[in-house]
Amino acid sequence: MKTASYKELAPYDPDWFYIRAASMARKLYVSGNMGVGAFRKNYGGARNDGVCRFHHAIGSGSVARAILKQLESVGVVEKGPKGRRITPSGQRDLDRIAGRVAVSA
Numbered sequence: 001m002k003t004a005s006y007k008e009l010a011p012y013d014p015d016w017f018y019i020r021a022a023s024m025a026r027k028l029y030v031s032g033n034m035g036v037g038a039f040r041k042n043y044g045g046a047r048n049d050g051v052c053r054f055h056h057a058i059g060s061g062s063v064a065r066a067i068l069k070q071l072e073s074v075g076v077v078e079k080g081p082k083g084r085r086i087t088p089s090g091q092r093d094l095d096r097i098a099g100r101v102a103v104s105a
Contacts, residue, residue: 006047035083039064
């Protein structure tokens with residue numbers, strides 16, 4: 001599965017989905033409410049149009065939507081009036097994980 005329409009190949013890392021999910025959870029934690037469209041913009045990149053200049057292209061919406069649904073089912077994210085947001089229990093979990101990572105590093 002490709003992560004964007006402008007990509008030529010799928011990711012090589014077999015754990016790319018979990019890494020993207022952690023990244024999206026952190027982005028929601030830091031910046032607040034975000035929807036699928038905002039994540040498509042964030043995870044976009046430069047599209048190669050041959051001899052033309054590179055232009056920004058958006059990432060995959062199905063990947064962002066699937067990750068947000070998984071985070072909702074776990075209880076880390078909830079739907080709000082303007083996109084998704086971190087739940088208090090999700091914030092507590094992310095704080096605990098960040099504390100563990102900081103101690104071990």
